[in-house]
Amino acid sequence: MDTVPNAARTAEWRVIAPMLVIVLFVMCGMGMVIPVLSLYAQSFGVGPALIGLIITVFGVARLFVNLPAGILADRYGRRALLWGGPLVLGGASIAAALAEDFAVLLVWRFVQGVGSGLYMTGAMVAIADLGDSRSRGRRMGAYQTALLTGASIGPLMGGLLAERWGYTAPFWGFAAVSGLAALFAFLALPETRRPANANAGADTRPPERGGVRDLLRQRGYAPVLLVTFGVFFTRTAAQWQLIPLVAAHRFGMAPDAIGLALTLSAGVTLVTTPLAGWLADRVPRRGLIVASAASVAVALGLIAACPTVPLFWGALALLGLALGLGGPASSAFAAGCAPDGRLGPTLGLLRTAGDVGFVAGPLVAGFAVAVSDTAFGGGEAAGLFVNAALMAIAAAAFAAGTHRLSPLPKETTA
Template identity: 40%
Template structure:
């Protein structure tokens, strides 16, 4: 009975966190379809419109590590409550912006809120999850995240059509406040009091030993290239390739994105099963190789059928990369450095997300579209191979053993 009650309490914390994640990500999804139109109304160029996305991601990149340090020092709840509040402030400010400069400033604030909440949520998940079910907990939260992102844009479009382009930002502001209140009342602190031996500040040498170790450098490279593939290949090159080579319009491209988006939701659970039963290494290597293969198929064969097949393979790779890398990072860092580890891991992904689209876009213009695809494929495959070799070289049993 005691074991049953413990599991029920664990499940309640997981479901409460997932609902908070759903609210936060649905809120961010609400502004997706209207943000470029809203920014364009200030009379700026397309490049400046793109900055509204860049500054949001840049804020996350800059603040992931500080968020992790805050979690290690002051606890997880400050991020789970403070993150949505910061997001709310940024969204309300964006809705009332009267020029592009103020809009960019408030988008940075909203990005800071995203960095705080998402870092805090991942650390919290690792805290509450039994070691043998960490991948499952992370996958469940990613499912909630994906559903929120999928549903948000539809709501945002309807709100904008009825009440104007600024209205979705105000809606998200309200959702952010509601999420903060919900987290404050339903999510207890999980940072346990430190023992006397843990009170001392971690030495720089201890942190360097982990951060510069082969396994962490390899998983950071894997994460960066996977996010580069999601943002630079799938979100940037794939639509341009479909338009330029296949002469597809928004309808056909959107259908492929819908199919692969739904597919991503259903790749999480096989990836979780494989992580728990086969170990992290096979899943991480598979995700990198599959993503690379998908990019090569898209670049090499210019027919509609193979374009769809390539996107399916690509999604199989990027989708299965969800739970395993974060669970692996949790094993590399001791509990008192868990926030720092997650912050560094998330920053590695955001580096790929920020640099991938412009770098691959530039390569497609200066060389060719297939060259950009193949370059991305080579990088993500190299990352997977490096991870495999690095963990083997370091005799890292964590990476390869099944979870019991």
Template identity: 30%
Template sequence: MSPVSTDRRRWLALAGIAIASFLGCIDFTIVNTAIPAIQRSLSAEVEQAQWIVTVFVMALSACMVAAGRLADLLGRRRLLYAGMLVFGAASLGAGLAQSMAALVAWRLLQGVACAALYTTSAAIVAHMFAHSERGRALGLLFAANGLGLAIGPVAGGLLVASVGWRSVFLLNVPLIAAAFALCLGRVPESRGERARFDMAGFVLLAAALPCMLLAIAHGSAWGWTSGATLGAAGAGLALLLGFVLVERRVAAPLLQLSLFANGRFVLAGLANFSLAFFYCAAFFLLPWYLSSVRGQDSGAIGWLLLPVTAVMALVSPLAGRAADRVGTAPLLAGGFAFLALSAAMQAGFTVETNRAWIIAALAAMGIGWGCILGPATVAALACVPPHLSGVAMGASWTLHNLGAALGLTIATVVFQQTGFGAALWLLCGLSLLTLSLLLAGWWQARAAAAPAAGR
């Protein structure tokens, strides 16, 4: 085969992988604008509707690290293809679902499939391209991911307004089929370091998260001291304890717990956790406000949410370059300051709030998100040796997805009990607390470095 033909095959494969990764990212934000329409269509309560998103990020949280290990063991191409097929089937099932229970079950499968897409895509692209082209190829892949996050709210709003909420899921089917066709026969197989899969750790973690989320989500309805709530919470804590004990003993743990003895990694993980907690909660609350309080239709909701992700997409590359010059700490601190400002502005939203004020609040959220997303990942990788970078990335994204699941669940409970404003003040408080911890850690690190520099 000629070099030109081989080169063309690589770039076509990259296009297919980018489409699949794009679909995984757009599913984070496109579904939120459809939730009010889904509620009306399936006659669902707010606490039922939030599981459409919660179960997706919960599956991601439980399966991200496991998918990476399976890719190393079975082959990245094989897991990518499996993820594509499952994602397509789950999207079709979600689009045809006739009940909330069925929709939530299909969303669970979508989350599992997206875990496979996320963990395999970058590794496959890095393996396919030589070092001289790798940066460009990975840049295009991550640009597709950012585009998916950015256009999700607008695409969701327009699709729901023009075709209906089912189109948000059904559109995935032909697109993932096109991605599969582009990849088929063009993606080379690759594997990482083979290690025995930690099945016990995976089962314990996958079982612990639903128990904890059930206790939080339904505690107010069941009663916070009821047997059901305490039983679910107790089971979740026991399973988490079992997970920690297993991970400390196995030779190839699913999650490298020694990372959490590194204070700088813990702070980077906290930033990732808090960011996901914030934006998943906000993206659930904002469509409700725009729909129920201001009476906006789905198309208008999509356009009004665009300032968040569009500004995030614009700020992210600038933040990445700034992190190289000034370090990650100032960007993370500034990002959480913007998130706190945005939450405080949103907490005061009423039916009469000026549209310019709403756009300014959402733009502030986009600035904060853009300042945190890339630098938090860079900070997590910078504080571990190179041979642990893959493990650190998996742990960091597990914390990110766990924050997303908990944020959505806790904010929904607060919203149901005390209202929209209180839920936003919760997000403001979280941002300020994270900012304070980051500044304290930064100050402590500077203080520790000063005597060492003087010796």
């Protein structure tokens, strides 16, 4: 009785497994350049304001590419994005390593963002193709676990390369792993959007016409966009910008201790994500998303107000747990909101919402710190409270916007 389902699952994982390897490679390459981005930019003689642009332009490029990439995925298939995106990343990395002035470096960082948007959107859509409503959470959990693993390994490798061969070495490393990923994708990955995959949950129907407004009319979709915006906002505003400042200014932590604290939070997220993917197929995804967003708000509030180091560490662990809990459920829920034949734009717009938060986070947090007083030991607390309020609002809005879904047919759990 189970022969066909088991055979289908085996066939799916023969596609998913190499795709996860490619995701790990691409994210490892992106992580390689993180330790040297600011230092490499500084080597061109520019000031702090311009140095920040080297990070911002990458996110801005992805912001503009995600939705068009999703449309292209539905119109022409996923496979071209899966090898073309890494190819763009690799070429732009070589050009960045050879850049002779800062303006040229910025241009190629923007192109890297384009390649990232093409690939990451294509990969998410392809994973969603292979996961039906009862298994999509596990597929998304595996995808995000590979992503987080690569992002964790990359900075260590990049730091070692830079220490031995200089600031451009991580860019050459990024080019190498991206080239390998492109070659592997071209040789090993089939097109997932085709009738042969219909039984595996692929979106094979002719695309419906309509724009962003039509997508936003899908019940539950706008609230999950707000949650995704908040999660990416938290990543850059709280984890990258404010938490290190709290650790240094309030508790006097040295850079190595700050790095260990952030690694703890990221490690908890990495460990939680596979379990969260499994849960997303067994309990209502709406509940996981609300619990995750609300817990992120609580964790950020604790970090903003905590007076002791042990409480700070505990709040960081809670933050990592909360972020890992909701990731697969949010992606699977959004995929379940897709109108017939419009899975690509649906997930492309989801990534766009995230990248808006990615870009806006440091700007809003910096403004909140600048205008705040020094309550709770420093202005950084005000920025964390603003972030916490955003996540609390997102949790409430999602709960209110989905309370009549019992559940969505495409979100039915096993």
